[in-house]
Amino acid sequence: MQILDKETSKNTIKHWFMHLQDHICRDLVLADGGNSTFKEDIWTRTEGGGGRTRTLTNGKIIEKGGVAFSAVWGKTPEKILSALKLENADFFATGVSIVLHPHNPNVPIIHMNVRYFEMSNGIWWFGGGIDLTPHYVVENDARFFHSQLKNACDKHDSDYYPKFKNWADDYFFIKHRNETRGIGGIFFDQLNNQPKENIFDFVKEIGNTFIPIYTHLMKINHEKPSAENEKKWQAIRRGRYVEFNLVYDKGTKFGLDTNGRTESILMSMPPMANWDYQFPIIENSLEFKTQSYLKKGIEWI
Amino acid sequence: MQILDKETSKNTIKHWFMHLQDHICRDLVLADGGNSTFKEDIWTRTEGGGGRTRTLTNGKIIEKGGVAFSAVWGKTPEKILSALKLENADFFATGVSIVLHPHNPNVPIIHMNVRYFEMSNGIWWFGGGIDLTPHYVVENDARFFHSQLKNACDKHDSDYYPKFKNWADDYFFIKHRNETRGIGGIFFDQLNNQPKENIFDFVKEIGNTFIPIYTHLMKINHEKPSAENEKKWQAIRRGRYVEFNLVYDKGTKFGLDTNGRTESILMSMPPMANWDYQFPIIENSLEFKTQSYLKKGIEWI
Numbered sequence: 001m002q003i004l005d006k007e008t009s010k011n012t013i014k015h016w017f018m019h020l021q022d023h024i025c026r027d028l029v030l031a032d033g034g035n036s037t038f039k040e041d042i043w044t045r046t047e048g049g050g051g052r053t054r055t056l057t058n059g060k061i062i063e064k065g066g067v068a069f070s071a072v073w074g075k076t077p078e079k080i081l082s083a084l085k086l087e088n089a090d091f092f093a094t095g096v097s098i099v100l101h102p103h104n105p106n107v108p109i110i111h112m113n114v115r116y117f118e119m120s121n122g123i124w125w126f127g128g129g130i131d132l133t134p135h136y137v138v139e140n141d142a143r144f145f146h147s148q149l150k151n152a153c154d155k156h157d158s159d160y161y162p163k164f165k166n167w168a169d170d171y172f173f174i175k176h177r178n179e180t181r182g183i184g185g186i187f188f189d190q191l192n193n194q195p196k197e198n199i200f201d202f203v204k205e206i207g208n209t210f211i212p213i214y215t216h217l218m219k220i221n222h223e224k225p226s227a228e229n230e231k232k233w234q235a236i237r238r239g240r241y242v243e244f245n246l247v248y249d250k251g252t253k254f255g256l257d258t259n260g261r262t263e264s265i266l267m268s269m270p271p272m273a274n275w276d277y278q279f280p281i282i283e284n285s286l287e288f289k290t291q292s293y294l295k296k297g298i299e300w301i
Numbered sequence: 302m303q304i305l306d307k308e309t310s311k312n313t314i315k316h317w318f319m320h321l322q323d324h325i326c327r328d329l330v331l332a333d334g335g336n337s338t339f340k341e342d343i344w345t346r347t348e349g350g351g352g353r354t355r356t357l358t359n360g361k362i363i364e365k366g367g368v369a370f371s372a373v374w375g376k377t378p379e380k381i382l383s384a385l386k387l388e389n390a391d392f393f394a395t396g397v398s399i400v401l402h403p404h405n406p407n408v409p410i411i412h413m414n415v416r417y418f419e420m421s422n423g424i425w426w427f428g429g430g431i432d433l434t435p436h437y438v439v440e441n442d443a444r445f446f447h448s449q450l451k452n453a454c455d456k457h458d459s460d461y462y463p464k465f466k467n468w469a470d471d472y473f474f475i476k477h478r479n480e481t482r483g484i485g486g487i488f489f490d491q492l493n494n495q496p497k498e499n500i501f502d503f504v505k506e507i508g509n510t511f512i513p514i515y516t517h518l519m520k521i522n523h524e525k526p527s528a529e530n531e532k533k534w535q536a537i538r539r540g541r542y543v544e545f546n547l548v549y550d551k552g553t554k555f556g557l558d559t560n561g562r563t564e565s566i567l568m569s570m571p572p573m574a575n576w577d578y579q580f581p582i583i584e585n586s587l588e589f590k591t592q593s594y595l596k597k598g599i600e601w602i
Contacts, residue, residue: 039578041579053578055578057577057578064576064577064578066578175557176557176560176563176566177563235573239570239574242543242547242574243547243567246543246544246547246548247547247557256476256477256548259477262477262478263578263579265477266544266576267578269540269576270576271575271576271577272536272573272574272575273540273543273573273574273575273576274572274573274574275365275567275570275571275572275574276358276365276572277340277354277356277358277365277367277564277568278342278564
């Protein structure tokens with residue numbers, strides 16, 4: 001085992017991601033009150049590989065949550081080859097994806113993805129990110145969230161946080177609404193500017209920040225009372241989450257385009273999302289304040 | 302006025318579409334019980350033209366409905382020019398779009414669009430369609446719906462119904478679910494195979510079938526009782542409606558891509574849509590029967 005670890009092989013990465021999925025599911029169940037359970041679906045991909053999709057429904061705090069691991073391989077899809085201007089090559093891709101939709105609109109929606117990709121021609125990279133979508137933006141929570149991400153980034157490279165924070169602002173953007181999906185976070189892709197084991201260490205750091213960040217946000221917010229109009233606003237924000245995922249999210253679009261496992265790809269979709277025509281936002285309301293924060297370039301720290 | 306009418310000018314078509322919007326709104330309010338009202342938003346487009354978006358919220362039968370008219374003009378968007386392999390040209394486009402989401406899951410969702418497009422280089426065509434998305438497929442209703450469309454088509458060209466019915470099967474298809482959006486209907490685009498006034502007559506015929514078709518389906522279905530599990534299934538089907546519109550619908554995608562009026566484009570989105578991970582369908586249930594009808598090539602007549 002030592003030998004495998006030394007060279008940061010695809011199997012080392014894959015097994016670490018499986019372990020990450022395990023510990024995140026275990027800790028989420030504990031944070032949710034200890035009585036909910038993740039339901040697991042193990043699936044295989046005809047062309048090579050497969051995954052473990054785990055979902056939690058109607059927990060105490062989490063209304064709908066998915067924590068998915070996959071490791072797939074085979075011939076590189078044409079779309080990737082042409083984007084990279086490459087000839088035929090085999091690929092291997094593994095990752096963990098998480099989206100959690102809480103019951104209480106005072107608890108934010110969270111998303112994390114960490115992934116590794118390599119090809120038979122020697123090309124490799126890591127990608128990933130964490131972003132937060134509060135139904136109601138709370139400045140203290142936003143500062144806490146971004147500080148935690150900055151701390152994690154700074155341990156590895158002081159350029160990472162500012163660069164990946166801007167990248168998240170640009171990526172998690174709903175162009176047709178001229179608004180960000182939430183308060184951003186970090187996003188990075190095709191990262192291979194350092195030896196593989198260094199970047200793998202960074203990706204592990206990000207993976208390991210997920211539980212302390214989100215369980216804190218669950219804990220301090222889940223008992224806040226929420227009125228009917230706040231549930232309505234939550235449903236509107238969930239609608240925007242759907243719009244982002246189906247119209248812009250590269251992973252979702254790529255998965256649906258390339259005949260991926262639809263139920264795993266769309267486990268990110270919310271329960272009970274709503275669209276009102278021109279939902280009215282009252283000036284100086286909490287919804288108004290939240291809307292004013294849905295823009296790029298806010299420095300939370 | 303006689304002179305304009307004779308040559309089926311763009312203004313003649315535009316005014317007929319405005320009139321269609323007026324009479325459809327009026328008759329929908331009557332069919333809904335006479336107490337609901339459409340709220341109108343008049344908007345203008347910086348580059349030329351504008352529209353009247355009318356929406357009805359929480360009627361007696363219709364939970365959310367939109368009936369939109371627009372007439373826009375200006376420089377032809379680059380996307381259309383390159384698709385048609387054409388140099389610079391001005392365009393004019395006018396149309397009416399309708400989507401109605403009823404409260405009762407026994408009443409189907411309906412969509413209609415009729416549109417006219419022309420360019421300064423003399424190119425012109427009509428497009429449009431009507432399709433039905435029952436939450437629960439009722440064979441008699443499906444036969445009625447398709448018979449009405451066939452009758453309307455047959456008055457103009459006996460090739461239209463079979464051709465446009467297949468086109469609707471192919472168009473209103475959710476590839477990643479391997480299912481149709483509903484029971485189809487008719488769909489046609491770039492229709493200019495006959496003198497303009499003949500095709501305009503056909504488009505008028507289609508526009509005029511909308512009210513007798515849908516008010517009949519409202520009338521016979523809106524008082525049927527619906528249980529909690531049927532409301533849940535309705536929310537699931539609405540989720541699929543969202544998936545089609547955001548992932549595949551050409552009008553929606555084109556509108557969002559080209560900086561169209563987002564609230565008008567997305568007035569088609571349903572209230573309260575739901576995504577469950579792997580929603581279970583019990584064998585031989587009504588949901589199971591409906592699911593079995595969500596495929597191409599069913600001959601309803």
